[in-house]
Amino acid sequence: xxxxFYNTLHKAKEKFEPIVPGQAGVYTCGPTVxxxxxxxxxxxxxxxxxxxxxxxxxxxxxxxxxxxTDVGHLSGDMDMGEDKMEQGATREGRTAWEIAAYxxxxxREDLQALNIVAPDIWCKATDNIAEQIxxxxxxxxxxxxxxxADGLYFDTSKFPEYNRLSHLPLEELKEGxxxxxxxxxxxxxxxxxxxxxxxxxxxxxxxxxxWGIGFPGWHLECSxxxxxxxxxxxxxxxxxxxxxxxxxxxEIAQSEAATGEKFFNYWLHGAFLNxxxxxxxxxxxxxxxxxxxxxxxxxxxxLAYRFAALQVHYRKPMEYSEDSLRQAEQGxxxxxxxxxxxxxxxxxxxxxxxxxxxQAINDDLNMPQALALLFKVLKSDLSxxxxxxxxxxxxxxxxxxxxxxxxxxxxxxxxxxxxxxxxRQQARTAKDWLKSDILRQAIYEAGYLVEDGPEGQSVKxx
Ligand code: AMP
Ligand code: ZN
Numbered sequence: 163x164x165x166x167f168y169n170t171l172h173k174a175k176e177k178f179e180p181i182v183p184g185q186a187g188v189y190t191c192g193p194t195v196x197x198x199x200x201x202x203x204x205x206x207x208x209x210x211x212x213x214x215x216x217x218x219x220x221x222x223x224x225x226x227x228x229x230x231t232d233v234g235h236l237s238g239d240m241d242m243g244e245d246k247m248e249q250g251a252t253r254e255g256r257t258a259w260e261i262a263a264y265x266x267x268x269x270r271e272d273l274q275a276l277n278i279v280a281p282d283i284w285c286k287a288t289d290n291i292a293e294q295i296x297x298x299x300x301x302x303x304x305x306x307x308x309x310x311a312d313g314l315y316f317d318t319s320k321f322p323e324y325n326r327l328s329h330l331p332l333e334e335l336k337e338g339x340x341x342x343x344x345x346x347x348x349x350x351x352x353x354x355x356x357x358x359x360x361x362x363x364x365x366x367x368x369x370x371x372x373w374g375i376g377f378p379g380w381h382l383e384c385s386x387x388x389x390x391x392x393x394x395x396x397x398x399x400x401x402x403x404x405x406x407x408x409x410x411x412x413e414i415a416q417s418e419a420a421t422g423e424k425f426f427n428y429w430l431h432g433a434f435l436n437x438x439x440x441x442x443x444x445x446x447x448x449x450x451x452x453x454x455x456x457x458x459x460x461x462x463x464x465l466a467y468r469f470a471a472l473q474v475h476y477r478k479p480m481e482y483s484e485d486s487l488r489q490a491e492q493g494x495x496x497x498x499x500x501x502x503x504x505x506x507x508x509x510x511x512x513x514x515x516x517x518x519x520x521q522a523i524n525d526d527l528n529m530p531q532a533l534a535l536l537f538k539v540l541k542s543d544l545s546x547x548x549x550x551x552x553x554x555x556x557x558x559x560x561x562x563x564x565x566x567x568x569x570x571x572x573x574x575x576x577x578x579x580x581x582x583x584x585x586r587q588q589a590r591t592a593k594d595w596l597k598s599d600i601l602r603q604a605i606y607e608a609g610y611l612v613e614d615g616p617e618g619q620s621v622k623x624x
Pocket of ligand 2 (some may be wrong): 190191192384409
């Protein structure tokens with residue numbers, strides 16, 4: 163069956179035609195690991211997981227690459243300001259390398275908690291410096307870069323279709339430029355491919371290059387690593403909508419300028435998770451909620467968030483509220499209870515039902531419709547076994563762990579979990595919140611959710 167995605171490149175739904183038949187190369191821009199991911203970031207990774215699972219459901223062999231940005235992403239997106247990694251290091255009194263390792267682990271745990279299929283290839287910007295330097299060299303040879311006092315810049319006026327992805331006139335792209343400006347830039351949209359270390363201070367992360375000691379511009383890593391790891395399979399590239407006008411636009415320009423070939427055929431972008439009346443959840447704002455704060459600490463299972471995300475199409479904004487998450491958890495629990503009543507017999511998926519399901523997910527990942535179909539099936543007069551088989555089949559895409567055994571609340575707690583709980587109680591008494599959060603995660607991984615209430619910790623199995 164044909165598969166359709168909304169391609170930002172052409173502002174239209176298009177039939178998916180992979181470069182290599184039967185295979186799909188997918189590059190998903192990963193996190194900047196200077197802090198925890200927030201549930202807004204995680205919404206984007208959930209959408210990408212729905213994508214990867216839909217491709218797999220359609221029989222594609224998926225090769226998915228995700229980068230870890232551990233250097234070079236500056237606090238002002240226009241190549242100015244402080245490196246976010248060094249900012250994180252100052253904030254926490256640790257090295258930038260320690261910060262990167264710590265938040266990379268935390269991120270992987272978040273993905274696991276949300277049942278997000280791990281990428282086939284994880285790659286770090288700092289492990290691919292030579293590849294990034296090689297890319298800049300080839301841009302230099304072709305005359306696309308020029309030197310300023312603070313680094314090497316890509317000359318966007320030499321790349322005629324610079325606004326191909328954003329579909330915006332250049333003047334509007336300019337408006338994105340922040341107050342801090344590099345006055346040596348030839349065009350407001352030009353961006354750094356290599357930044358020099360400041361003369362006055364030493365950076366924690368820096369490398370030698372043909373142009374001087376410094377570090378790669380943020381956009382460069384995704385070009386270098388997608389070309390390296392996906393090679394000729396540049397099918398789908400994704401991220402949140404905030405990446406369209408700058409990050410992905412710059413990736414396209416520098417990659418195509420360097421290789422002379424088309425860089426990715428399909429560009430998919432997920433809308434934001436908003437908070438408090440339409441405001442984007444952002445790491446730089448104080449409205450930022452981690453998985454731990456929004457879910458685990460409230461005793462809400464992370465899969466309830468997954469269930470909530472499935473109910474809003476990925477190109478529509480999603481509003482966060484604690485109430486809506488609690489409702490989602492109830493909905494998810496009640497669905498599991500209904501399924502548990504179906505017994506454990508083996509049935510089959512009705513062909514017409516499977517077709518309808520596949521039509522929904524293949525129509526630009528219409529998960530709300532696919533979920534509605536599951537509820538329709540459960541109300542239908544199909545046999546219990548067939549309903550069960552259908553739910554199991556759909557859950558390959560939903561990833562809701564719908565058949566996880568239901569457990570009663572306040573069950574007997576195993577000794578190792580009891581020990582973790584008591585250690586956590588001590589950490590809380592000592593106001594060691596970081597340790598308390600780490601222990602909460604360990605308790606979660608052991609199968610329990612801990613909640614802090616006026617009477618202290620309470621625990622339930624998940
Ligand atoms: P970052 O770690 O800032 O590089 O962001 C990681 C991913 O999260 C990117 O794909 C962003 O587009 C995406 N993102 C950032 N904020 C939000 C939000 N509020 N809702 C959904 N996605 C977001
Ligand atoms: Zn990227």
